Amino acid sequence: MAIEVRGVNKSFGSTPVLSDVSVDVRSGALTALLGPSGGGKSTLLRVIAGLEQPDSGTVRISGVDATRLSPQRRNVGFVFQHYAAFKHLTVFRNVAFGLEIRKRPGAEIRRRVRELLELVHLEQFADRYPHQLSGGQRQRMALARALAVEPEVLLLDEPFGALDAQVRRELRTWLRRLHDEVHVTTVFVTHDQEEAIEVADDLVLLADGRVKQAGRPHVLYDDPADTFVMSFLGPVTRLDGQLVRPHDLELSVDPVPAGVPATVSRVVRLGFEVRVELVVDGQEAYAQVTRRTADRLGLDPGAPVYVRRSPEARGAAVAAG
Amino acid sequence: MTRVALRAVALTYLALLLVLPVGLIVWRTFGAGLGPFVDSLTTPSALHAFGVTVVVAFWAVLANTLFGVGVSLLLVRHSFPGKRLLGAFIDLPMAVSPVVVGLALVLVYGVGSPLGRGLASAGIQVIFSIPGMVLATVFVALPLVVRAVVPVLQELGEDQEQAAHTLGASRWQAFRRITLPGIRGALGYGVVLAIARSLGEYGAVAVVSGRLVDRTQTMTLFVEERFGNFDQQSAFSAATALALIAIVILLLTKVLRPKGAV
Amino acid sequence: MLSATETAGPAAAAPGPAAARTRTRVRSGTALGLGAAMTYLSLIVLLPLAAVVWKSADQGPGFFWRAVTTPDAWAALKLTIGASVVVALVNLVLGTVIAWVLVRDTFPGKALVDLLIDLPFALPTIVAGLVLLALYGTDSPIGVDLAYTRIGVVLALLFVTLPFVVRTVQPVLLELDRDMEEAAASLGAAPWATFRRIVLPNLLPAMVSGTALAFARAIAEFGSTVLISGNIPFRTQVAAVNIFGQIESDNVTGAAAVSTVLLVVALGVLFGLDLVQRWGTRR
Numbered sequence: 123m124a125i126e127v128r129g130v131n132k133s134f135g136s137t138p139v140l141s142d143v144s145v146d147v148r149s150g151a152l153t154a155l156l157g158p159s160g161g162g163k164s165t166l167l168r169v170i171a172g173l174e175q176p177d178s179g180t181v182r183i184s185g186v187d188a189t190r191l192s193p194q195r196r197n198v199g200f201v202f203q204h205y206a207a208f209k210h211l212t213v214f215r216n217v218a219f220g221l222e223i224r225k226r227p228g229a230e231i232r233r234r235v236r237e238l239l240e241l242v243h244l245e246q247f248a249d250r251y252p253h254q255l256s257g258g259q260r261q262r263m264a265l266a267r268a269l270a271v272e273p274e275v276l277l278l279d280e281p282f283g284a285l286d287a288q289v290r291r292e293l294r295t296w297l298r299r300l301h302d303e304v305h306v307t308t309v310f311v312t313h314d315q316e317e318a319i320e321v322a323d324d325l326v327l328l329a330d331g332r333v334k335q336a337g338r339p340h341v342l343y344d345d346p347a348d349t350f351v352m353s354f355l356g357p358v359t360r361l362d363g364q365l366v367r368p369h370d371l372e373l374s375v376d377p378v379p380a381g382v383p384a385t386v387s388r389v390v391r392l393g394f395e396v397r398v399e400l401v402v403d404g405q406e407a408y409a410q411v412t413r414r415t416a417d418r419l420g421l422d423p424g425a426p427v428y429v430r431r432s433p434e435a436r437g438a439a440v441a442a443g
Numbered sequence: 444m445t446r447v448a449l450r451a452v453a454l455t456y457l458a459l460l461l462v463l464p465v466g467l468i469v470w471r472t473f474g475a476g477l478g479p480f481v482d483s484l485t486t487p488s489a490l491h492a493f494g495v496t497v498v499v500a501f502w503a504v505l506a507n508t509l510f511g512v513g514v515s516l517l518l519v520r521h522s523f524p525g526k527r528l529l530g531a532f533i534d535l536p537m538a539v540s541p542v543v544v545g546l547a548l549v550l551v552y553g554v555g556s557p558l559g560r561g562l563a564s565a566g567i568q569v570i571f572s573i574p575g576m577v578l579a580t581v582f583v584a585l586p587l588v589v590r591a592v593v594p595v596l597q598e599l600g601e602d603q604e605q606a607a608h609t610l611g612a613s614r615w616q617a618f619r620r621i622t623l624p625g626i627r628g629a630l631g632y633g634v635v636l637a638i639a640r641s642l643g644e645y646g647a648v649a650v651v652s653g654r655l656v657d658r659t660q661t662m663t664l665f666v667e668e669r670f671g672n673f674d675q676q677s678a679f680s681a682a683t684a685l686a687l688i689a690i691v692i693l694l695l696t697k698v699l700r701p702k703g704a705v
Numbered sequence: 706m707l708s709a710t711e712t713a714g715p716a717a718a719a720p721g722p723a724a725a726r727t728r729t730r731v732r733s734g735t736a737l738g739l740g741a742a743m744t745y746l747s748l749i750v751l752l753p754l755a756a757v758v759w760k761s762a763d764q765g766p767g768f769f770w771r772a773v774t775t776p777d778a779w780a781a782l783k784l785t786i787g788a789s790v791v792v793a794l795v796n797l798v799l800g801t802v803i804a805w806v807l808v809r810d811t812f813p814g815k816a817l818v819d820l821l822i823d824l825p826f827a828l829p830t831i832v833a834g835l836v837l838l839a840l841y842g843t844d845s846p847i848g849v850d851l852a853y854t855r856i857g858v859v860l861a862l863l864f865v866t867l868p869f870v871v872r873t874v875q876p877v878l879l880e881l882d883r884d885m886e887e888a889a890a891s892l893g894a895a896p897w898a899t900f901r902r903i904v905l906p907n908l909l910p911a912m913v914s915g916t917a918l919a920f921a922r923a924i925a926e927f928g929s930t931v932l933i934s935g936n937i938p939f940r941t942q943v944a945a946v947n948i949f950g951q952i953e954s955d956n957v958t959g960a961a962a963v964s965t966v967l968l969v970v971a972l973g974v975l976f977g978l979d980l981v982q983r984w985g986t987r988r
Contacts, residue, residue: 173605193608200609206602210624219620220610264606271610445896446810453806454818456799460864461821464836465828467846471839514742521735529739532746538971539754540925542945543964546952547753550760550961582749636826643829646927646945650952663831663928670835670932679839682832689827693820696827 123182124149124275124307125170130179132165132331139165140176141331147275147309147324152301154322155311158354162331163311164203167277170309171200184274199268199306203280205260207252213239213263214248220271238266241300258289265297269304278310282317294321315355319343327351344436352440359407361431365442370435371409373398374428375419381428386421396421400429465686472676472683483677484684491657492665492681499573499648499661500641503580507637511588512630516622518589519596536585544582545650548575571653576661579647584640591633592626599625632699639692643685754968760961772962777938781947782966788855788943789923792862796919800870801912807871808878825867830928833864838933853935858943861929866919873915874908881907910982917978921971 125147132140140162147153155163168174170181172193180189188196208216215222217238221231239245242262252260261281268276281297282290298321301308312318318325319339327334327342334354335347346352349365359368362382374381384407388399396416398409409429411419421427431439472480483489517523518530536544552569553559562569569575603625607617623630645663652659656668662681670678761769772778807819825833837860842852851857881904889899927945934941936950944967951960 171609173609193605194611194613196609197611198609200606202602202606204602206606208603208606208621210627219607219612223607223611223616267606267610449802450806450810450812452799453803457803457818457821460860460867461824464840464864465824468836468839510742510745513738517735517738517742521738523735523739529742529746532751534975535750535754538921538925538968538975540927540945540948540964540967540971542927542948542952543757543925543967544753546948546957546960546964547757549952550756550957551753555957556756578749582753585750639827643827643832645829645831646949650949663829666829666831666835667931678835682835685829685832686836689824689829689832692827693823696823697820 123147124151124184125309126180126182127166127170128180128182130166130169130176130181132162132169132174132176139331140169143179143328143331143333145326145333145336147307149307150305151323152298152308152310152321153324153326154318155309155326155328156315156318156354157313157328157334159313161329163313163328164279166328167279167309167311170275171198171277172196173200197271197274199271199273199276201261201264201268201276201278201281203283205252205257205264205284207255207260207264209252212249212251213244213255216252216263217267217270219267224271234270235266238270241269241303242266256289257285258293261285261293265300269306273306276306276308278308280311280313282312290317297321319355327354329354346440349440349442357410359409360405360442361402361407361429363442364431364439366431366439367435368397368408368410370432370439371407371411372430372432373409373411373415373419373421375425377428378430381430384427384429386423386425386427388423389416389421391416400427402429468679469683469686472679479676480680480683483674483680486677488657488660489665489677489681492660492662495573495576495659496642496661496663499576499580500638502577503584503641504634504637506577506581507584507588508630508634510585511592511633511637512626514589515592515596515626516618518593520601533586533589536582539582541579541583541644541646542650544579544647548578548582548647548651552578570651571655571659573659575651576648576659579651580641580644583644583647584637587636587640588630588633591629591636595626595629596622628699632696635692635695635699639689642688757961757964757968760958761965764958768958769962769965772959773966775959777942778944778947778951778959778963780939781942781944782963784855784858784942785924785944785967786970788859788862789920791859792866792923793916793920795863796866796870797912797916800867800915800919801874801908804871804874804878808875822868822871825865830865830926831931834861834929834932837861837864837929842933852933853937853941855941857933858930858941861933862923862926865926865929866922869919869922870912870915873911873918877908877911914978914982917974921974924967924970 123146125145127143127145130140130143131138143162143166145166155166157163165174169176170183172188172191176189180187182188183196183198193200208219211219214235217235218231221234226234235248236245239248242265244259244262244266247255247259247263252263255263261284265276265278265281282293285293294317297310310322322339324337325339325342326336329350335342335351342351343355346355349358352358352365357368358365359371360366361371372378382402384400384402386398387401387406390397390399391413394413396411396413398411398416398421400407400409407429419427484493514529514533518526539547549570550556551558552562552575554563554570559569567574569578599622603621604617607621608614612620643663644661645667648661649664649667652661652664654660654664654668660668662685666678666681666685669675669681761772773782803822807815807822837857838852840847841849841857841860843850851860885903885907886899889903890896894902925945926943927949930943930946934943934946936942936946938947942950944963948960948963948967951957951963
């Protein structure tokens with residue numbers, strides 16, 4: 123394991139932020155710390171980096187107990203949500219900073235920085251200052267700066283949080299490709315489940331300072347530990363006292379085994395998908411079907427249908443709490 | 444209409460209060476050409492007073508700069524009980540009359556107090572001497588650097604310093620390479636303000652210096668002493684020199700003033 | 706130049722979570738720095754000021770009261786407070802007018818005027834007194850002789866306190882959203898009504914705090930009044946000059962008593978201002 127967090131507790135004043143958190147991060151993997159804001163994920167990342175001291179518990183990095191080690195000695199790369207660009211230094215000097223601190227020879231620094239700037243596609247911006255860069259460029263510079271010192275682990279705190287949706291999507295695809303190229307153990311914090319599922323090899327879902335579930339993204343999606351995990355990772359609706367994914371619901375005009383009678387209340391066409399809003403036993407629910415299915419069934423408001431959880435649906439439904 | 448009337452009121456007030464008086468003294472100083480101005484400022488007494496002023500201001504500004512940066516870091520980057528109180532203590536000198544500052548220092552460091560007697564027997568004379576004048580100047584200029592640096596340090600945030608730490612920088616390296624360049628403008632601004640205050644201090648220095656001509660006389664004391672002895676040319680020349688320094692300092696602060704601050 | 710808007714002081718630093726965050730970090734370093742800062746402050750500011758208050762009281766409250774109410778000290782205190790009130794009120798009105806002109810008006814040379822406002826902060830006070838005496842003294846080229854008069858004292862205090870109200874009101878006026886005024890106008894408010902009902906309430910806190918700072922400065926002022934007042938007891942002698950005279954004639958206890966009064970008044974004003982501001986921000 124690249125990072126082993128064991129029994130970490132942390133409070134700010136009287137507010138507990140992390141409660142008995144234990145997490146393993148696989149070497150070479152891209153792991154997402156996912157959860158609602160205020161759930162403790164950024165604090166956990168900062169504890170791993172040494173920017174916060176845990177009240178109790180231990181952090182091991184590459185097998186070495188790092189709990190009492192200052193951030194200066196942990197050899198982690200940390201990328202801050204708001205970049206933490208050194209405003210008075212050029213892009214080149216920003217990236218070179220860690221190497222200059224380590225007193226590497228000038229020629230080596232120049233070669234290494236040039237390589238990294240190429241890696242993050244900023245080679246033509248070497249002499250610019252951070253304020254002359256866009257948000258996405260600054261974030262890439264911060265990433266190159268963190269990678270320059272060849273860290274054992276790379277930690278990213280909401281790396282795309284401050285960017286607009288378009289740049290966000292581009293950068294996360296790029297991050298995935300970059301990780302496939304450099305293979306450094308990477309942990310990133312996000313509150314966006316779609317981003318986490320798309321980019322990460324492993325997920326750790328944190329809420330209220332506790333680990334709710336950890337594992338491969340598809341495991342968490344298909345086999346959630348509880349209703350919280352299920353509803354955090356994707357859309358849910360209720361049927362028969364159970365939480366189910368709306369795309370796991372099957373509609374038919376004729377009675378089917380285990381089918382529950384329902385009435386269509388509204389049909390919303392969202393391009394390829396169609397959201398069919400239903401009233402089942404006086405309760406609201408909705409199903410997500412393809413346009414073709416919707417057309418085939420000829421659904422209109424007021425129409426009676428039968429609804430059931432598709433027998434081919436993967437994973438389990440969870441009893442609604 | 445209202446606009447023009449308000450402008451007229453504001454400009455007339457400023458002209459009568461500031462521009463005409465200061466302009467007149469410059470006019471009177473140079474009325475007879477540059478010669479008398481230079482002559483009256485190169486007498487031994489004037490040169491001595493200038494030297495004393497520079498020495499006192501240098502030590503006071505140095506002390507306040509080191510203290511100011513240290514206390515600003517303490518106030519912004521650290522947390523401890525009584526932080527508000529420390530902030531209030533630092534602002535305290537703004538509310539104290541310079542004469543009271545002088546009296547206060549005389550009471551503690553003069554020969555009337557045990558501390559003053561102790562220092563005197565150790566051969567250190569504070570009152571009626573340069574150390575006391577430095578203390579007085581430090582007192583009156585104390586808040587200036589802190590007040591200039593604190594808001595910028597807050598604005599700067601801790602992220603960059605933490606980033607430097609994660610990249611392997613020690614505390615000192617992070618301070619020197621990241622924090623100090625970040626507050627450079629504000630620090631320069633605060634230091635310039637402190638220089639202005641230190642060069643111009645009159646009341647506190649008047650009390651603790653004993654106003655000994657050719658010994659503890661500063662430029663401001665020189666102005667007052669010359670004027671009192673009906674040597675208008677010297678008084679006006681020195682006053683004009685101080686006013687010109689003040690104007691240069693004003694221009695400097697304009698350049699250094701942190702963006703957004705008024 | 707002095708950011709007088711910041712009377713809340715550097716103490717307002719580091720809000721909740723950040724403060725809690727730093728708490729766990731190098732307690733020893735914090736303690737060391739705090740110890741050094743407090744030693745420095747104590748040696749230069751706190752001990753000496755405490756000595757003044759101590760000295761004023763060490764011969765009993767009766768002596769203190771007699772020292773403060775000797776005819777010349779009492780007259781000086783009354784003049785100081787009275788002149789400072791006048792000066793504060795003039796600053797309240799004209800300082801606001803100047804700030805308004807600097808923000809809302811445009812005319813050639815405005816930047817220069819803006820720069821000049823800070824001149825009284827940069828100019829040594831003795832020089833301020835001298836330049837005023839040159840124009841408004843016995844040799845006045847315009848025939849206005851205010852030397853050795855109370856009006857002369859007020860003039861000197863106006864000079865040194867000029868920046869306070871201007872520099873506290875100006876940033877607030879700059880930040881003030883003009884949409885509000887346009888909205889008021891669109892609702893039928895005349896310019897004066899717009900000013901009184903929309904602009905003034907927004908400026909008032911800054912005007913009050915600038916005025917209070919100007920008042921505190923005025924009661925403490927020494928250098929600029931020395932030359933123009935002529936230092937005539939019962940007529941033009943302000944409190945600081947009175948204290949200076951008592952120190953010169955070795956009446957240290959009397960000087961300390963008057964000093965204590967000045968200290969208490971100044972601290973009272975600033976403390977009251979802080980309370981008003983905190984009440985204002987809470988609201």
